[in-house]
Amino acid sequence: MIVDVFEEVLKKTSLLPLPTATPTHVSPIPPIREDKPDFQYIGDSGKKTLWVVFVLMILASAGFTALSWRVPLSKRLYHTITTTITIFAALSYFAMATGHGISVQTITVRHQNDHVPDTFTTVHRQVFWARYVDWSLTTPLLILDLGLLAGMSGGHIIMAIIADLIMILTGLFAALGEEGTPQKWGWYTIACIAYIFVIWHLALNGGANATAKGPKLRTFFVSIAGYTLLLWTAYPIVWGLADGSRKIGVDGEVIAYAILDVLAKGVFGAWLLITHAKLPESDVELNGFWSNGLNREGAVRLGEDDGA
Known part of the structure; x- marks a missing residue:
């Protein structure tokens, strides 16, 4: 009985029209992108660049040392500071060229989609903290070179160096x-503000003191200080394109x-020392401990009575 009823229902429903698809206005769903890690590491051109700059800094250090032998010890302050700058730079580039002083920053980039869930890409980018x-170490010494050249006060030089260190660390x-x-x-903004203070001290205080030392020295100071500040202004621009927004790759950043x-340290040092040798107004002559060491008269005598 039940079977007969079931067959009768099938005969009646089989005559009904089948449902057809109705047009809709929904746009097709875009395909979901695969989340593949993006490894942004240094390549062959970047590695070769690190080794080339290491060699250039070594050669510059040797050249500056040779120039220092042509003047007495009391007049070697610029030579000592400038040679130290290129030595520190050489050590830094040797560390980076050999794979040291580098960390990998992991960044998650979010891709927003209209009709599907957001997707994410993991970026692994090298950060050269040795730089x-x-x-x-080197930029405070560069400021010291410029401050001594202009005849700035110790207080203004120290404040410029502190602002410079804040800029680098932030x-x-x-x-x-x-x-x-x-x-x-936010850290990047603080760094830029600190850099403005560095410019202010060198341009305002440095320029005023250099003017007091004569027109020749003022012309030289304005030229070399302006050259240095122009190069330093390019550093945060490169940072914004590299570590900041990753618009350029690691090789482009390194180059x-x-x-x-090379321009801010090697060329700067050669320009400073060669011009300094021809410009007596730039002399900073040091005697006392710098040239002669501690003498017996300044030593503390132990075991003697106060009344002796």
Whole structure:
């Protein structure tokens, strides 16, 4: 009985029309992109650049040392500072060329889609923190060179150096900062503000003191200080394109910084020492401990009575 009823229902429903698809206005769903890690590491051209700059800094250090032998010890202050700058730079580039002083920053980049869930890409980019160690040592010495050349006061030189160190360290914090957070670009902003203070001290105080030392020295100071500040202005631009927004690759970053370092340290040092030798107004002659060491008259005598 039940079977007969079931067959009768099938005969009646089989005569009904089948449902057809109705047109819709929904756009096709875009395909979901695969989340592949992006490894941004240094390549062959970047590695070769690091080795080339290491050799150039060694040659510059040797050349500056040879120039220092042509003057008495009391007049070697610029030579000592400038040679130290290129030695620190050579050590930094040797570290980076041999794979040291480098860390890998992991960045998660979010891709927003209209009709499907957002996708993410993990970026692994090398950060050369040895470069920041180099800058924290060499840029204060560059400021010291310029400050002594202009005849700036010790107080103004120290304040310029402190602002410079703040600029370098906050730049490092920004480079290692987490992507998509305000802290990253906040550190970068602080670095730029600190750099303005460096410019202010060198341009205002340095320029005024250089003018007091004569027109020849003022012309030289304005030229070499303007040259230095122009190069230093390019560093945060490269940072913004490299570590900041990753618009250029690691090789491009290495090559850009290498060119700036050679110009700001090697060429700067050669220009300073060669012109200094022809410009008596730039002399900073040191005697006392610098040239002669400690004498017996300044030593503390132990075992003697106060009344002796």
